[in-house]
Amino acid sequence: MTVQFEDSYSRKFYYLRLSITDVCNFRCTYCLPDGYKPAHKNSGFLSIDELKRVVSAFAHCGTSKVRITGGEPSLRKDFTDILSMISSQEGIEKVAMTTNGYRLAKHAQSWRDAGLTNLNVSVDSLDARMFHQITGENKFREVMAGIDAAFDAGFEQVKVNAVLLKDLNSSELPAFLRWIKDKPIQLRFIELMQTGDMNSLFEKHHQSGVSIRNHLIANGWLMKVRERSDGPAEVFCHPDYVGEIGLIMPYKKDFCDSCNRLRVSALGKLHMCLFGDYGVELRDLLQEDKQEVELIARIQGQLADKKQSHFLDQGHTGMTPHLASIGG
Structure with missing residues (x-):
């Protein structure tokens, strides 16, 4: 390990959220209600070689978990190759993805064979009609x-993952609890977060x-101890349930104290925070393997400017227009 990525608040970063596309084929009300619209004109998303250099740099600096995000990451034709590449990197112990699940039934086995270790699927409702209303797609049965x-x-x-939406799915807790009673599912309720395009929602x-x-x-649920590469969820378990409940509450006091993750967008920009005010260009240092020392130095240098909080509770939404733009 070259150096442990660490910021000025002594937070260490074991977890990389790596976006490989901002394209998505769903139209979720809280993210892309009008569908995907390209917002950039450049040479395209990071190639597999560029992605490999990102992962290598992070792995050499203590990162052990990579989550592949989008958009919908499985829309990349080379997605399985990307999985294989990341899982083969020395030091990477967990390879996760977040998906809307529309291709999962067909590819779950091949993705696991390629090295995927952890899987997050978005299911915002257990009612097929409400699922359609929230996601804009009538794909509930395919996702299940x-x-x-x-x-x-x-x-x-x-x-x-279920985004908690008042007056839409907020009354479904009993149904979700019945669903996970005998299934090894960790159901994570995520508070709706305010982004630049979604104030009224x-x-x-x-x-x-x-x-x-x-x-x-x-009702007898107990909070689990958090591991160092875990995400931000508070996870609860119950002796009568096979499944678990996770809560992601970004407006909670001190939410950012345990931050352990950095983000790289599909266009090669480093983001200190989902709700940060800027992205730092890395792509010029992703063209050759010999640039890794300089790449690591740039990332570490930027960590000195990572803020203590996202300040969401003060109404700050940063530059993020919607969650798909830098990988949610």
Whole structure:
């Protein structure tokens, strides 16, 4: 290991969220309600060689977990090759992806064979009509079949992401709890976050996860100890349930104290935070293997400017127009 990536608040970074495309084929109300529209004119998304140099630099500096994000990452034709490349990097112990699940039933086994170790699938409702309303796509049954296929392929646990939306899916907690009673699913409720394009939606549908947290604690759920490469969820388990519940509450006090992750966009920009004000260009240092020392130095230099908080609770949304733009 060359040097451990660390910021001025002594936070160490074991976790890289690597976007490989900002294209998505769903039209979720909280992200891309009008569908995907290209917002850039350049030479395209990072190539597999450029992605390899990103991962190599992070692995040499203590990162052990890479999450592949989008957009919808499986839209890349070379997605399986990207999985194989990342999983073969020395020091990388976990290769995760976040997906809308529409290709999962067909490819779960090949993705696992290529080195995928952890899987997050977005399921915002267990009601097919509400799922359609939120995602803009009538793909509920295909996504659920994909989760079954993931278990058949040997994934011991599947994480399921549901964005908590007041007056849409906020009454579905009992149904979700029944679903995970006998299934090794970690269901993660994610608070709706305010982004540049979504002010009115946020005002109408934001709901705090605190009420769910209080309900869980009152009903015998216990919080699990967090591991160093875990994401930001508070995870709860119950002796009567095979599944788990996770809560991601970015408006909670001190949410950023345990930050352990950095982001690189599909266009090769380093982002200190999902809600940061700028991205740092890395692509010029991703053209040759011999540039790694300089690449690491640039990343480490930028960590000195990483802020203590995202300041979401103060109404700050940064430069992020929507969650697909730099990998959610």
